[in-house]
Amino acid sequence: MELSPSMVVEVASNSAAGFGLRLAARLIDLLFGVLLVFLGGAAGARLLGVLAEQGLVHGDWGAAARLLTPAGIAWALLGALLYSITSEAVGGATLGKVLLRLRVTSEDLTPSTFQGALLRNAGLVVDALGVPAYRAMSRSLMSQRLGDQWGHTVVLLASAVPPDSRKSLGLLLLGLFSGSVLWGLCTALSVVLRAL
Numbered sequence: 001m002e003l004s005p006s007m008v009v010e011v012a013s014n015s016a017a018g019f020g021l022r023l024a025a026r027l028i029d030l031l032f033g034v035l036l037v038f039l040g041g042a043a044g045a046r047l048l049g050v051l052a053e054q055g056l057v058h059g060d061w062g063a064a065a066r067l068l069t070p071a072g073i074a075w076a077l078l079g080a081l082l083y084s085i086t087s088e089a090v091g092g093a094t095l096g097k098v099l100l101r102l103r104v105t106s107e108d109l110t111p112s113t114f115q116g117a118l119l120r121n122a123g124l125v126v127d128a129l130g131v132p133a134y135r136a137m138s139r140s141l142m143s144q145r146l147g148d149q150w151g152h153t154v155v156l157l158a159s160a161v162p163p164d165s166r167k168s169l170g171l172l173l174l175g176l177f178s179g180s181v182l183w184g185l186c187t188a189l190s191v192v193l194r195a196l
Helices: 005-013 019-053 061-065 070-091 095-099 114-122 131-139 145-152 169-196
Strands: 100-107 153-155
Touching: 019 070, 019 095, 019 100, 019 131, 070 114, 070 169, 095 100, 095 169, 100 114, 100 145, 114 145, 114 153, 131 145, 145 153
Parallel strands: none
Antiparallel strands: 100 153
């Protein structure tokens, strides 16, 4: 069922997630990210141990397993970006959004796209759910932060997403799993590359 433009605006403006709810979802994702970074770092360190046993890595490879370096932080941030883009493009939500019953859709309430997820998450560099995001959301009829405006996306209560636009449970789980693996792999890769 296709909604008229006025119905889209009405649904989106009445069911858009506010700043506090979206900030809470982002904080849940950050806490989940700490776990993923830890697991990715442990996997990378374990792989380095195996490579050292095979004689393929020499020297102080244990120093490479330190995550709090500029390179380690950059890789973790790349992983966080890939996690959000993948989770939202494939399944319509990150873990924080799932737990708080939120979903990302396009402005016309069709399913979220890769391009929309990419642009909305790239916007975090500018607004990062801080003051710029709050100001943009308070001025937007559909509570869009700058990244949402660039990506033509809106974050809604899951119950308000039209049935035709809802991603299946399988896609939701695939998006979360794929995004989580990418974040963990970025962290593991950062550890391994620093030792080679």
